Amino acid sequence: xxxxxxxxxxxxxxxxxxxxxxxxxxxxxxxxxxxxxxxxxxxxxxxxxxxxxxxxxxxxxxxxxxxxxxxxxxxxxxxxxxxxxxxxxxxxxxxxxxxxxxxxxxxxxxxxxxxxxxxxxxxxxxxxxxxxxxxxxxxxxxxxxxxxxxxxxxxxxxxxxxxxxxxxxxxxxxxxxxxxxxxxxxxxxxxxxxxxxxxxxxxxxxxxxxxxxxxxxxxxxxxxxxxxxxxxxxxxxxxxxxxxxxxxxxxxxxxxxxxxxxxxxxxxxxxxxxxxxxxxxxxxxxxxxxxxxxxxxxxxxxxxxxxxxxxxxxxxxxxxxxxxxxxxxxxxxxxxxxxxxxxxxxxxxxxxxx
Amino acid sequence: xxxxxxxxxxxxxxxxxxxxxxxxxxxxxxxxxxxxxxxxxxxxxxxxxxxxxxxxxxxxxxxxxxxxxxxxxxxxxxxxxxxxxxxxxxxxxxxxxxxxxxxxxxxxxxxxxxxxxxxxxxxxxxxxxxxxxxxxxxxxxxxxxxxxxxxxxxxxxxxxxxxxxx
Numbered sequence: 001x002x003x004x005x006x007x008x009x010x011x012x013x014x015x016x017x018x019x020x021x022x023x024x025x026x027x028x029x030x031x032x033x034x035x036x037x038x039x040x041x042x043x044x045x046x047x048x049x050x051x052x053x054x055x056x057x058x059x060x061x062x063x064x065x066x067x068x069x070x071x072x073x074x075x076x077x078x079x080x081x082x083x084x085x086x087x088x089x090x091x092x093x094x095x096x097x098x099x100x101x102x103x104x105x106x107x108x109x110x111x112x113x114x115x116x117x118x119x120x121x122x123x124x125x126x127x128x129x130x131x132x133x134x135x136x137x138x139x140x141x142x143x144x145x146x147x148x149x150x151x152x153x154x155x156x157x158x159x160x161x162x163x164x165x166x167x168x169x170x171x172x173x174x175x176x177x178x179x180x181x182x183x184x185x186x187x188x189x190x191x192x193x194x195x196x197x198x199x200x201x202x203x204x205x206x207x208x209x210x211x212x213x214x215x216x217x218x219x220x221x222x223x224x225x226x227x228x229x230x231x232x233x234x235x236x237x238x239x240x241x242x243x244x245x246x247x248x249x250x251x252x253x254x255x256x257x258x259x260x261x262x263x264x265x266x267x268x269x270x271x272x273x274x275x276x277x278x279x280x281x282x283x284x285x286x287x288x289x290x291x292x293x294x295x296x297x298x299x300x301x302x303x304x305x306x307x308x309x310x311x312x313x314x315x316x317x318x319x320x321x322x323x324x325x326x327x328x329x330x331x332x333x334x335x336x337x338x339x340x341x342x343x344x345x346x347x348x349x350x351x352x353x354x
Numbered sequence: 355x356x357x358x359x360x361x362x363x364x365x366x367x368x369x370x371x372x373x374x375x376x377x378x379x380x381x382x383x384x385x386x387x388x389x390x391x392x393x394x395x396x397x398x399x400x401x402x403x404x405x406x407x408x409x410x411x412x413x414x415x416x417x418x419x420x421x422x423x424x425x426x427x428x429x430x431x432x433x434x435x436x437x438x439x440x441x442x443x444x445x446x447x448x449x450x451x452x453x454x455x456x457x458x459x460x461x462x463x464x465x466x467x468x469x470x471x472x473x474x475x476x477x478x479x480x481x482x483x484x485x486x487x488x489x490x491x492x493x494x495x496x497x498x499x500x501x502x503x504x505x506x507x508x509x510x511x512x513x514x515x516x517x518x519x520x
Contacts, residue, residue, distance in 0.1 A: 028381040029520055185464060186471040189500050195478045307389035308520045315392060315515025322504050322511070328497070 001026075002057065002099055007038060010098040014091065014106075017043045022050075031308055032064025032234060032291070033057065037109060052109035054087060058094075058102045061298030061309070065234050065291050066178045069103040070094070071157065075233040076107070078152045084144055087221075087229050112223035114231075119254075127255075132225060134255040135263050137216070137248070140227045142267035145209040145241040154210055158238050164205045167239045168276060172201055175287055182294035184313070190289060193324035197282060200332045202275045205240040212236055216249030235287075242272045246280030247287075278336040282327070285320050293317045359401045367394045385520045395514035407506055408459035415466040416443060418499045422473060422492055426484065432476060439469045470496070 004021045011019040020041040027035045036055040043049055058069050069092070076089040087107040094103035118129045149155065161170035176194055183190075213235025221229035245252060245261065252260060265271050296313035298304040327335035357365070370387060378384045423439050426432045447462040448454055474496065477489065484492065 026382065028385065031520060186467040188467055188470045188474060188496075189504060191471050191474050192497070192500060195474065307386055307393055311389045311392045311515060311519045315396060315511050316519060318507065318511040319515055322508065325500060325504060 002034075002036060002055070006098065007036075007055070008040075011040060011042070015042050017047070031312075032059075033069065034059055052111075053090075054107045054109050055104060056107070057099050057104040059298075059304055059306075060100070060102070061295050061304035063103075063234075064295050066182060066294060067234060069105060069234075072234045072236070073105045074157050075154075075236045076105070078154060079233075082147060082152055084147065085140070085227060085229050086233075087231065110221050110229040112221040112228045114218045114221060116217075116222050116225075129225075130254045134251060134260045136225065136227060137220070137251050138260055138264035139267050140220070140230060141212070141215070141241075141244055142264055142269075144212055144230070145207075145244070146268055147210050149208075149210040149238060154238060158236070160238050161208055164207050164240075165203045167205045167208055168203070168279065169201045171237065171239045171243075172198065172283065175283075175290055178294070179286075179290045182290065182297070184293055184296045184300065187293075187317075187321060189321040189325050190286075190317075192328055193321065194286065196324075196328045197279070197286065197332070200279065202273055202279050204273045205242070205276055206270045206273060207241070208238055209241040210236065211239055211241055211244045213244070214247065215244055216247065216251040217254070218249060240273070240276050240280070241268075242276040243280040243284065245272065246277055247284045275333060278333045281336045281339065282324070282332060285324060289317050289320050360398050363394055363398045363401060367391060367398070370394070388518050389520055392515050392517055392519065396510060399509050399514060403509070405454065405456050405459060407510070408456065408463050409454065410506060411503055412459060412462050412466060414499060414502060415463070415470065418495060419443065419466060419469055419473075421495065425488060425492060431480060432473075432484075435469070435472060435476060438472075442466060442469060470499075 002024075004024045007024055008019050008021045011021075022039040022041065024036060024038040027037060034055075034057040036057065038053050038055065039050065040053065041048055041050050056069070056072075063069060073089065073092040076086060079086045080089055087110045090106040090108065092103070092105040095101050098104070116129070116133055118126065119133060120126065121129065159170070159174060161167040176198070179190070179194065212230065212233060214232050215230070219230075219232050220227045221231055245264075254260070261272060292312040293314075295304070295309050299306075299309040299313065323339070327338060330338070371391060375384070375387050375391075378387050419439050420443060423436045423443075426436055442462075442465050445462075445465075448458045477484070477492070
């Protein structure tokens with residue numbers, strides 16, 4: 001938690017000007033990192049200016065993903081000079097008195113909302129809104145996935161696979177290592193699922209792309225039917241673009257999946273591997289297991305006592321372990337079809353993600 | 355002692371759900387209560403079954419590891435693992451005749467699961483120098499054990515953790 005008084009003192013120092021915080025609130029939800037939206041008058045006299053800002057701060061556990069906030073900051077810095085719509089990054093800091101030394105970054109607030117009015121309306125109007133939303137998202141993802149990441153220097157700080165063929169295995173090895181380095185207890189059921197997935201890693205990725213990692217419904221900032229800022233790049237990386245569709249938080253269920261993907265492929269100029277997409281739908285569950293379980297170390301040593309941490313780090317993880325083990329032995333496309341064939345809400349509830 | 359721990363936990367759940375939650379309208383407060391509700395449901399089951407689940411799981415794991423160690427013998431690729439497993443199986447995890455505390459059962463369970471996980475790595479990485487026909491049988495034994503383990507633990511996690519987590 002941070003208070004208006006703390007933020008006032010901190011911003012006054014950083015802007016080297018008087019600051020009056022007019023409002024400050026933490027957005028909900030947001031479990032992996034704290035996001036605070038604030039409005040403040042900065043400066044005095046003729047230089048006084050009202051600014052809307054966003055503070056993104058690591059929780060006391062150090063973050064709900066095994067990637068430092070500094071990496072997300074570097075992504076923002078590079079994207080700010082690119083065609084991808086994002087909030088303007090101002091600065092990053094850590095290890096200072098503000099926020100008990102926790103890593104944090106400041107961005108300019110972008111006017112808009114993660115909520116999309118009318119998205120769940122019934123009838124033809126609702127259908128058209130869902131189609132337009134899915135297509136707009138597809139076009140923006142195509143922009144991300146075709147960005148010349150070498151020209152923008154993403155390979156200078158993000159792990160980079162040697163080839164498209166190697167992209168999925170490279171990503172898998174990184175997350176496998178995260179699991180065995182960070183898990184709070186041996187879970188042989190998860191080990192079994194990892195080895196089952198590992199035997200079926202596809203090698204037909206079309207290209208190495210910048211991927212967002214965490215995207216889809218409720219992740220971007222929308223205004224007047226358009227994405228005005230792509231937010232939350234905490235799991236961004238270089239690899240197979242299919243994973244952004246596998247973890248698009250319901251975007252593929254919004255409209256006809258194949259028509260949405262066809263629209264994306266037309267915009268991107270390449271075809272996605274459907275087998276890689278199937279693989280990633282299961283691999284993302286494993287990534288969730290890693291993120292949720294590794295945060296529990298901070299709960300157990302008392303650094304971060306939020307109740308949601310053991311709920312998801314223990315309960316959701318055990319339910320995901322159970323679900324993955326019920327699929328072991330199947331071909332990944334068959335397994336994905338089994339999971340996809342069940343009501344999405346049931347799947348999410350079993351995982352504790354509803 | 356009465357009320358039992360389970361009865362007290364269920365009472366706390368009732369109070370939070372019926373007397374506190376309707377008034378906790380701030381998003382983060384309501385979210386914390388939803389997480390707490392799931393944890394209390396979990397504890398309500400766990401408080402009366404954890405010891406038995408761990409005890410049964412330890413027996414099951416011991417049988418599995420003994421079986422695997424016997425099949426492997428002292429093969430060069432697995433001799434260290436076999437020696438570590440035998441040491442754990444021979445270890446006195448609690449004084450003979452003493453009450454098996456949950457803490458001691460948990461400590462034993464953690465160690466036995468670590469051995470199983472390590473063996474799965476050996477089998478996956480190098481086949482552990484075992485004949486292919488035997489590997490298939492061992493993998494089937496491990497799979498069957500894991501299925502029993504997860505079904506045994508299932509009531510701890512489902513339904514307690516199937517609602518909204520936050």
